Amino acid sequence: MxxxxxxxxxxxxxxxxxxxxxxxxxxxxxxxxxxxxxxxxxxxxxxxxxxxxxxxxxxxxxxxxxxxxxxxxxxFSVSVPEFNDNLCNGCGFCKTICKFNAITMILNKPLFFTELCHSCEACFKICAMGAITPVKKMIGKIRxxxxxxxxxxxxxxxxxxxxxxxxxxxxxxxxxxxxxxxxxxxxxxxxxxxxxxxxxxxxxxxxxxxxxxxxxxxxxxxxxxxxxxxxxxxxxxxxxxxxxxxxxxxxxxxxxxxxxxxxxxxxxxxxxxxxxxxxxxxxxxxxxxxxxxxxxxxxxx
Ligand code: SF4
Ligand code: SF4
Known part of the structure; x- marks a missing residue:
């Protein structure tokens, strides 16, 4: 043209x-x-x-x-949190910082809803007890x-x-x-x-x-x-x-x-x-x- x-x-x-x-x-x-x-x-x-x-x-x-x-x-993978109940002291900071309601507290322990997690990584950084570890989750592929x-x-x-x-x-x-x-x-x-x-x-x-x-x-x-x-x-x-x-x-x-x-x-x-x-x-x-x-x-x- x-x-x-x-x-x-x-x-x-x-x-x-x-x-x-x-x-x-x-x-x-x-x-x-x-x-x-x-x-x-x-x-x-x-x-x-x-x-x-x-x-x-x-x-x-x-x-x-x-x-x-x-x-x-x-x-293609994203990072999602994995929780270690033995290290967790039940402070609830991870629930507070998660803006996507992917974490709730039940009996002083975090309960994680992977479908709601946006992999923002905020919770990885605030756990003073080292009870949260990022793990890879495969969510799709690129062709x-x-x-x-x-x-x-x-x-x-x-x-x-x-x-x-x-x-x-x-x-x-x-x-x-x-x-x-x-x-x-x-x-x-x-x-x-x-x-x-x-x-x-x-x-x-x-x-x-x-x-x-x-x-x-x-x-x-x-x-x-x-x-x-x-x-x-x-x-x-x-x-x-x-x-x-x-x-x-x-x-x-x-x-x-x-x-x-x-x-x-x-x-x-x-x-x-x-x-x-x-x-x-x-x-x-x-x-x-x-x-x-x-x-x-x-x-x-
Ligand atoms: S921030 Fe860490 S210690 Fe506190 S409730 Fe969450 S996982 Fe447990
Ligand atoms: S990575 Fe972000 S969205 Fe996922 S659970 Fe942690 S704070 Fe919530």
């Missing part, structure tokens, strides 16, 4: 949405493939990573764990795949029933964002995992759909990004021209409209088969490339 934005430092573009099902991952993947740039694509939707599905043979879609698709897999000469994919996958996604998301971004352009596919919503995926980003692309639900969740996502002080723009996906309130909202709020992806039966069919839009409809390459370049031009300002 002509007039590519010049990037002379590491740049992170996060693709987020206030709700699931807006096509966020599809936008991230198609942008990454549409432009002629070296890109690290990080799928940080660690409870349900699905970027890799777009790159696989569609025949494999039913078995979507797909570890065998990746070139390398590493386990990597070289898609082609220009694109590498990294995703994280959290173990079933684990709730500690932010440490895994932060680890992926810190270790694998690289020194060039990185596109982060964030989890949907506006809670802690989204903040973990977005807080270090240079720019955010919010993908929404032109429905009342889409607009409602877009407003929540906008609030979150404004609190995080991250610059952002909006992409309207599946636009059929019928619901102009999203456009109006963006105009009223002076939010950059980065692009509009039309509602098109051909796009829906490609998406439902796990296909890549810019490969099957080459004329769409220009649209996704322009969305990314527009975001980059805002990011480098």
């Amino acid at each position: 002509d007039n590519q934005v010049i990037i002379d430092r590491p740049l992170k573009i996060v693709v987020a949405s206030g709700k699931g099902g807006t096509g966020k991952t599809s936008v991230a993947v198609n942008m990454a493939l549409a432009c002629d740039r070296d890109i690290s694509l990080l799928d940080c939707d660690v409870e349900a990573p699905n970027s890799h599905l777009f790159f696989q043979n569609n025949d494999n879609l039913e078995n979507n764990c797909h570890d065998e698709f990746f070139d390398s897999i590493e386990e 990597r795949k070289k898609i082609n000469d220009k694109l590498s994919l990294t995703d994280g996958i959290l173990n079933v029933s684990e709730a500690k996604s932010p440490p895994l998301i932060k680890k992926i971004i810190k270790t694998y964002a690289g020194k060039g352009l990185c596109i982060i596919d964030a989890p949907p919503g506006t809670s802690c995992p989204v903040v973990a995926a977005s807080y270090s980003a240079d720019y955010a692309i919010l993908v929404t759909e032109p429905t009342p639900f889409g607009l409602s969740d877009l407003k929540l996502a906008v609030d979150t990004l404004r609190q995080l002080k991250i610059k952002f723009g909006v992409v309207i996906n599946k636009y059929d021209g019928d619901f102009g309130k999203v456009k109006k909202y963006c105009e009223d709020e002076k939010i950059e409209l980065l692009g509009i992806i039309p509602f098109d039966i051909k796009i829906a069919q490609i998406y439902s088969k796990g296909g890549i839009i810019v490969n099957e409809l080459p004329f769409m390459r220009d649209l996704f490339s322009k969305i990314l370049e527009k975001a980059l031009s805002e990011a480098v300002k």
Whole structure:
């Protein structure tokens, strides 16, 4: 593409949405493939990573764990406390300092709820009796795949029933964002995992759909990004021209409209088969490339 934005430092573009099902991952993947740039694509939707599905043979879609698709897999662990009742004097300081209610005192002894622990390590440091020892707990894994000469994919996958996604998301971004352009596919919503995926980003692309639900969740996502002080723009996906309130909202709020992806039966069919839009409809390459370049031009300002 002509007039590519010049990037002379590491740049992170996060693709987020206030709700699931807006096509966020599809936008991230198609942008990454549409432009002629070296890109690290990080799928940080660690409870349900699905970027890799777009790159696989569609025949494999039913078995979507797909570890065998990746070139390398590493386990990811966090530290959680282990208590020694023989050393504990029942002072309760560990309960007091834990802001996540992961420790309670029963009969003057700590009772630990591992599901609530956020591995903040505060309790490790305050036990004067040496009754708390950090131990490793494996909560998920990080998978990597070289898609082609220009694109590498990294995703994280959290173990079933684990709730500690932010440490895994932060680890992926810190270790694998690289020194060039990185596109982060964030989890949907506006809670802690989204903040973990977005807080270090240079720019955010919010993908929404032109429905009342889409607009409602877009407003929540906008609030979150404004609190995080991250610059952002909006992409309207599946636009059929019928619901102009999203456009109006963006105009009223002076939010950059980065692009509009039309509602098109051909796009829906490609998406439902796990296909890549810019490969099957080459004329769409220009649209996704322009969305990314527009975001980059805002990011480098
Ligand atoms: S801080 Fe240490 S000594 Fe005090 S209750 Fe907790 S584990 Fe026991
Ligand atoms: S590591 Fe942090 S979150 Fe976990 S139990 Fe200790 S104080 Fe609570």
